[in-house]
Amino acid sequence: MSKRVLDRLNQVFGDAILETHSQHGDDTAVVEASRWREVARFLRDDERCAMNHFIDLTAVDYSDRREPRYEVVLHIRSLEKLHRVRLKARIGEPPSIDSLAEVWAGANWFERECFDMFGVDFVGHPNLRRILLYPEFVGHPLRKDYPAQMTQPLVEYRPEAIGKLPPFSEHEGMPFGRQTHDRAAAHVNALGFTDE
Amino acid sequence: MEPLDIELDEGELELPNDPMQVNMGPAHPAMHGTVRMVVELSGETITKVDVQIGYLHRGFEKMCERGTWTQVFPYVDRLNYASPMLNNVGFALAVEKMLGVTVPERCQHYRVVLGELARICDHLVCSGAMAMELGAFTPFLYFCKARELIWDVFEEETGARVTHSFGRVGGMAKEPTPAFKEMVRNALPAVRALIDDGEKLLLANRIFLDRIENVGVMPKDLAVALGWTGVVLRSTGVPYDVRKVHPYLTYDRYDFDVPVGTRGDNYDRFMCRQEEIRQSTRIIEQALEQMADEGPINIDDPRIVLPPKDEVYSTIEGTIQHFKIVMEGIKVPAGECYSYTEAGNGELGFYMVSDGSGTPYRVRIRPPCFATMQGIEKMIVGGMVPDVVPTFGSVNMIGGECDH
Amino acid sequence: MSQTQRYVFEGSQQGFATTRLEDLLNWAKKYSLFQYPFVTACCAMEFMALASPRFDMARFGAEAPRFSPRQSDLLWVVGTISQRQAPILKTVYDQMADPKYVLAFGTCASCGGFYDNYTTLAGIDKVVPVDVYVPGCPPRPESVIDGLLLLQDKIQRGDRTPGIVKPRTDPHQVAKALAEHSPLVPLRTSKS
Numbered sequence: 181m182s183k184r185v186l187d188r189l190n191q192v193f194g195d196a197i198l199e200t201h202s203q204h205g206d207d208t209a210v211v212e213a214s215r216w217r218e219v220a221r222f223l224r225d226d227e228r229c230a231m232n233h234f235i236d237l238t239a240v241d242y243s244d245r246r247e248p249r250y251e252v253v254l255h256i257r258s259l260e261k262l263h264r265v266r267l268k269a270r271i272g273e274p275p276s277i278d279s280l281a282e283v284w285a286g287a288n289w290f291e292r293e294c295f296d297m298f299g300v301d302f303v304g305h306p307n308l309r310r311i312l313l314y315p316e317f318v319g320h321p322l323r324k325d326y327p328a329q330m331t332q333p334l335v336e337y338r339p340e341a342i343g344k345l346p347p348f349s350e351h352e353g354m355p356f357g358r359q360t361h362d363r364a365a366a367h368v369n370a371l372g373f374t375d376e
Numbered sequence: 377m378e379p380l381d382i383e384l385d386e387g388e389l390e391l392p393n394d395p396m397q398v399n400m401g402p403a404h405p406a407m408h409g410t411v412r413m414v415v416e417l418s419g420e421t422i423t424k425v426d427v428q429i430g431y432l433h434r435g436f437e438k439m440c441e442r443g444t445w446t447q448v449f450p451y452v453d454r455l456n457y458a459s460p461m462l463n464n465v466g467f468a469l470a471v472e473k474m475l476g477v478t479v480p481e482r483c484q485h486y487r488v489v490l491g492e493l494a495r496i497c498d499h500l501v502c503s504g505a506m507a508m509e510l511g512a513f514t515p516f517l518y519f520c521k522a523r524e525l526i527w528d529v530f531e532e533e534t535g536a537r538v539t540h541s542f543g544r545v546g547g548m549a550k551e552p553t554p555a556f557k558e559m560v561r562n563a564l565p566a567v568r569a570l571i572d573d574g575e576k577l578l579l580a581n582r583i584f585l586d587r588i589e590n591v592g593v594m595p596k597d598l599a600v601a602l603g604w605t606g607v608v609l610r611s612t613g614v615p616y617d618v619r620k621v622h623p624y625l626t627y628d629r630y631d632f633d634v635p636v637g638t639r640g641d642n643y644d645r646f647m648c649r650q651e652e653i654r655q656s657t658r659i660i661e662q663a664l665e666q667m668a669d670e671g672p673i674n675i676d677d678p679r680i681v682l683p684p685k686d687e688v689y690s691t692i693e694g695t696i697q698h699f700k701i702v703m704e705g706i707k708v709p710a711g712e713c714y715s716y717t718e719a720g721n722g723e724l725g726f727y728m729v730s731d732g733s734g735t736p737y738r739v740r741i742r743p744p745c746f747a748t749m750q751g752i753e754k755m756i757v758g759g760m761v762p763d764v765v766p767t768f769g770s771v772n773m774i775g776g777e778c779d780h
Numbered sequence: 781m782s783q784t785q786r787y788v789f790e791g792s793q794q795g796f797a798t799t800r801l802e803d804l805l806n807w808a809k810k811y812s813l814f815q816y817p818f819v820t821a822c823c824a825m826e827f828m829a830l831a832s833p834r835f836d837m838a839r840f841g842a843e844a845p846r847f848s849p850r851q852s853d854l855l856w857v858v859g860t861i862s863q864r865q866a867p868i869l870k871t872v873y874d875q876m877a878d879p880k881y882v883l884a885f886g887t888c889a890s891c892g893g894f895y896d897n898y899t900t901l902a903g904i905d906k907v908v909p910v911d912v913y914v915p916g917c918p919p920r921p922e923s924v925i926d927g928l929l930l931l932q933d934k935i936q937r938g939d940r941t942p943g944i945v946k947p948r949t950d951p952h953q954v955a956k957a958l959a960e961h962s963p964l965v966p967l968r969t970s971k972s
C-alpha cells in the first residue's frame with residue numbers, strides 16, 4: 181500500500197534512491213547517504229507522503245560481510261495516511277551522516293543512542309553524547325568487533341570478589357550449533373581481557 | 377512608603393538569583409532508580425532539565441546476537457517487566473513474520489487473552505506507582521491486590537509469576553490449562569471491583585486531582601514528532617492504537633474502543649489508562665468467547681516447533697528434530713523485517729536482520745518509552761519541582777525497556 | 781514471657797553480661813529493620829508484591845522504607861546493577877550508618893544473572909559485601925521472606941561476615957570459609 185511512497189521517491193529523487201524492495205511487506209528504500217536529510221525532509225513535508233510520525237532510528241553493523249560497513253535504518257509512518265516506510269543509508273568507516281534531529285524532534289535521542297552503540301557521527305546534531313552508557317566508556321558495544329564480555333568498571337572491585345572460575349566461560353549454556361556473531365570474543369580472550 | 381534613611385546597595389537585599397541546580401536521582405524514590413534528572417531552578421520553577429537515562433542498560437541487543445532465536449524470549453520478558461507477556465507475543469510475531477507463518481486461531485485468541493491480562497497489569501502498575509508517589513498508598517495496595525489475582529492466572533498457565541518466557545516461535549510453550557477460561561472469568565470481576573475501588577479513592581481526592589490536572593501538558597504535534605505512541609500519545613488526542621489501525625492477531629474481530637484524551641496532561645494519561653483496563657476486560661471476554669476449546673496451539677511445522685516430548689523420547693525423528701531446533705536454532709530466512717505490536721507503553725517494534733542462520737544477526741527493539749522519555753523535558757520545564765513526580769509517574773517509564 | 785525473650789535469657793546462662801546485652805540489642809535490631817530499597821529492575825515487580833497485602837513484609841518487622849541511606853540499616857538491592865549504577869550503589873552503601881546489612885534480591889544482584897556482558901556488574905558483591913543472597917529471577921516472595929528470616933537469624937547471632945555461599949564459587953574456598961565461621965548454629969528459635 182505504501183508502494184506509492186516508494187514510487188514517489190523514485191520519481192522525485194531518481195538516482196539518489198539506490199534500491200527499493202518490499203520484503204515481508206515492509207517498503208524499503210536505500211538512499212544515497214549524502215541526500216539523507218533531504219529525502220527525509222521531503223517525506224515529511226510532501227503532501228502525498230506526510231510522514232510525520234517518527235518511529236525508530238538505528239544502525240546495523242555488517243562488519244566484514246558487506247561494504248560499506250554500516251547501515252543506518254530509519255522507520256517512519258504517516259499519522260493520517262497510515263503508511264510506513266523504511267529508509268536506509270549505507271555508510272563506511274568512519275561512519276558519519278546528517279542528523280535528522282531538526283526534521284523530527286524524536287530523532288534526537290535515537291541518534292544519540294546510535295552514536296553510543298555504533299559510533300555513528302550525526303553531523304548537525306545539537307547534543308551528540310552518550311546516552312545509555314557512561315562518558316568514561318571506550319568503544320561502541322554494538323559494533324561486531326566489541327567483545328560482549330569486556331566490561332569497563334567504574335569502581336574498583338572488592339578484593340574478596342570472586343569472578344567466574346573455570347570451567348565456566350562465555351559459551352556456558354549456549355547451544356554449540358549456534359553461530360556467534362561476536363567475532364572479537366576469541367580474540368580478546370587471548371589478550372586476557374576478562375572479567376577479573 | 378518612606379525611604380530608608382541608609383543607602384543600601386539594591387543587590388545585597390535580594391536573594392541570589394542565579395539558577396540553582398538540583399540533582400534528582402538515580403537513587404531517588406520517584407525516579408524508579410534508573411533515571412537521573414539534573415534540573416535547573418529559578419525560584420521554584422524549572423528552567424532547564426537534563427534527563428539522563430541508561431542506568432539500567434543491560435545490553436539486550438548484544439545478548440541477542442549470541443544465542444538462538446528462541447533464546448531471546450527470556451530477554452524480551454525483561455524489557456517491559458510490567459507486562460512480559462506482551463513482549464513475548466510481540467517478539468514471537470516478529471519472528472513469525474520473517475518466517476512467513478501464522479499461528480492457529482486458537483493460539484491467536486490465547487495470545488490475545490494473555491496479552492490483555494498483561495496490559496491490565498501494566499496499567500495497574502503505572503497508576504498504582506504514580507498514586508503511591510503522590511502519597512496515596514491505599515490505592516496502590518488495591519491495585520497490587522488486583523494484579524496479584526491476575527498473576528494467579530499467569531502462574532497457573534505459565535508457571536511463573538512475572539517472567540514467563542512463555543511465547544514460542546510458532547505458538548506457545550504449552551496448551552491452555554483446562555480450567556483456563558473459567559479462571560479468567562472468575563478473576564475478572566474481582567479485578568474490576570478492586571480497580572473501581574482504588575479509582576474511586578483517587579478521583580474523589582482533591583489533592584490528587586490538583587496535582588495531575590493541567591500538569592505535564594504535551595501538545596499533539598510535538599508528541600507525534602517525538603515518536604510517542606500508545607497511551608501517552610492517545611492522551612493528547614491522537615487515536616493511534618496499533619490494535620485498531622494495523623490489526624494483528626485477531627484484534628479486528630473484537631469490539632472495543634480506543635480512549636483518547638484531549639489535553640495530554642497527567643489526568644488524561646491516568647484516565648486513558650483506567651479506561652483501557654476496562655476495554656481490555658471487554659476484549660478478554662470476547663476472546664474467551666471466541667476461543668475454541670479444542671484444537672492445535674502450535675503450527676504444524678517440524679522445522680519450527682518442538683515435537684511433543686513423548687515423541688522425542690520414543691522416535692528417532694522426534695529426537696533429531698528436537699536436537700536440531702535446540703542446538704542449531706530455528707533457521708530464519710535471510711532478510712530484514714520490522715514488526716510492531718501494541719505493548720503496554722505503545723508501539724513495541726522489533727527490527728530484525730537475519731543472515732539465514734539460527735542466530736539473529738541483529739535484533740533491534742524499538743522501545744516505546746524511550747521515545748516517551750524524550751518528551752519529559754518539554755513537559756516539566758516551566759513547572760514546579762513537585763510536578764516532576766506525577767509527570768514522570770504518568771508516562772510509565774520502565775527502565776528495562778527504555779534502556780534495553 | 782514470649783519465646784524470643786526466653787532466648788535472650790538463655791544467652792545469659794553463659795554467664796557473660798556483655799553477651800546478654802548484645803543479644804538483647806540484636807533481638808531489637810532484627811525486628812526493626814529500616815530498609816533502603818535500591819530498586820532498579822524487573823525484580824521491583826516482586827518487591828511491590830512483597831510490600832502489598834498478600835505477602836506483607838511488615839509482618840517481619842521490615843516495613844518502613846527510608847529513602848535516606850543514613851536512616852536505614854538494611855539495603856535491599858533489587859534488580860540488575862549496571863556498571864554505570866555501581867558507583868551509586870557504593871556511595872549509598874558507604875553512606876549508611878553501622879550496623880548495616882545488604883540483601884541481594886534476585887539473580888542479577890547476586891551474580892549478574894544472564895546479563896553476562898559489557899554493561900552489567902556480575903553480582904553486587906563485587907562492590908559491596910552482601911549478607912544474604914536470594915536467588916530467583918525474580919525470586920518468589922516466599923523465598924525473599926525466607927531470605928529475610930535468614931538475615932534476622934544472622935543478626936541475632938551477631939554474625940557480621942559477608943555471605944559466603946555464592947554461585948559459581950570455588951568449592952575449596954567455601955569449605956575453608958565455612959570452617960572458619962561455623963558452626964552454622966541452629967537458625968530459628970524453635971517453637972517447642
Ligand code: SF4
Pocket residue numbers: 454539821822823858859860885886887888889893916917918919
Ligand atoms: S534477577 Fe531476573 S527479574 Fe530480577 S532484575 Fe535480574 S533479570 Fe530482572
